Amino acid sequence: MGPPAGHGGVHLPHPTDGSVYLTIGEGQDGSVVLRGVIGADGVPRFVTYPWPDRCLIDLAPGGQQFMTVDHEQGDVAFHDHPSGDVRFTLPVDAFGHDPDDTYDTYVEWSGGYLTPDIAVVTLGGERDDEEEWFRHHLVDVRTGALLGEIDLDVSHPYEGEPLGDGSWLTEGPDGHPVRRSLPTVGLS
Numbered sequence: 056m057g058p059p060a061g062h063g064g065v066h067l068p069h070p071t072d073g074s075v076y077l078t079i080g081e082g083q084d085g086s087v088v089l090r091g092v093i094g095a096d097g098v099p100r101f102v103t104y105p106w107p108d109r110c111l112i113d114l115a116p117g118g119q120q121f122m123t124v125d126h127e128q129g130d131v132a133f134h135d136h137p138s139g140d141v142r143f144t145l146p147v148d149a150f151g152h153d154p155d156d157t158y159d160t161y162v163e164w165s166g167g168y169l170t171p172d173i174a175v176v177t178l179g180g181e182r183d184d185e186e187e188w189f190r191h192h193l194v195d196v197r198t199g200a201l202l203g204e205i206d207l208d209v210s211h212p213y214e215g216e217p218l219g220d221g222s223w224l225t226e227g228p229d230g231h232p233v234r235r236s237l238p239t240v241g242l243s
Contacts, residue, residue: 067114067121074137076121077101078111085126086110090137104139113167113174116219120196122174128161131176133196143199150178150192150201163189167217169237172197175205175223177212191215208235 067076074092085108089101109123109132120142123132132144152160163177174196179189189212193202207215209225216224222236 065111067111069114069136070116070118072118072137076111076114080110088123088139090139102137110164112164113217115168115196116171119171122167122196124162124164128163131162131166131194133174133199142196145176145194145199145201147178150176152178152180163212165213165215166191168196168219169193169205169217169223170219170221173202175207175215175217179212205237 064080065076065078069075072092074090077089077091078086079089080086087107088104088109088111090104091099091101094100106123108126110126112122112124112131114121114136118136120136121134123134124130125132130144130146133142134140135142147160147162159182160178160180163179166175166177169175172195174194176192176194177189178192179187181187191205191207191212193205194200195202207223207225209215214225218224218234222234224232224234227233
């Protein structure tokens with residue numbers, strides 16, 4: 056793979072150290088995740104993470120880790136900041152789906168940190184009757200434990216945007232953003 060020359064992208068500013076995470080989508084060739092920092096000399100430097108096949112989804116509210124999804128949508132991974140070391144990876148079958156059916160079930164390129172310690176991972180797929188479906192799952196990012204499903208009250212897998220404080224944004228009936236939240240009992 057040559058230097059990134061793609062389309063689409065995400066940029067997430069780190070909340071404390073001034074760095075910025077970037078992902079550059081390269082269509083069928085995958086995506087590249089970079090971290091930009093300003094050196095002591097004022098010159099920007101970019102660290103390219105070694106995976107040509109992961110899509111940046113979100114950065115934890117405190118900046119201690121970040122979330123990626125495999126470009127082929129087979130798993131979700133949680134990485135340490137700034138090294139990118141993988142804390143843990145959850146494949147589709149970890150969520151109770153048959154690994155032989157991964158063509159019909161996949162991890163969506165959506166979700167994010169509901170709280171500093173709980174992430175929303177979105178799985179989607181297609182039933183035998185070609186009806187598409189999706190579900191949002193909660194994951195404890197400290198342990199990798201699955202905490203069950205959450206209903207974000209959305210009609211599309213990309214509509215709910217976790218905000219890191221126990222709430223998320225979605226669209227209301229009038230088209231304006233609506234902030235929703237869960238009771239804080241049990242959330243970190």
